[in-house]
């Protein structure tokens with residue numbers, strides 16, 4: 001399917017909307033937890049190789065730990081009398097609803113990062 005060039009979303013808009021890094025139209029995720037194996041629009045394969053999303057775990061860590069640290073700090077502002085273990089537990093509980101969002105954006109950011117530094121698909125054996 002061809003689209004007029006002016007209808008292509010910006011890189012930032014496509015990233016935030018979770019769209020394919022190549023065509024910027026096809027959704028990367030089919031549902032909250034399930035990814036499309038390929039872009040429904042341009043057929044770009046999102047999972048390039050076995051273990052591809054191991055790198056997304058680092059992105060997930062980079063997104064999650066600052067949020068948990070922030071939530072721990074906010075809990076400390078509210079309950080300074082609690083021990084640190086209880087504050088961290090409260091922060092983890094506050095973080096739980098954000099897990100699907102962090103999961104999605106860790107993979108989306110990983111795909112965009114990987115495609116930026118290595119845009120060509122791997123060679124077929």
Ligand SMILES: [Zn+2]
Pocket residue numbers: 020021022023024025026039040041042043044
């Ligand atoms: Zn695409």
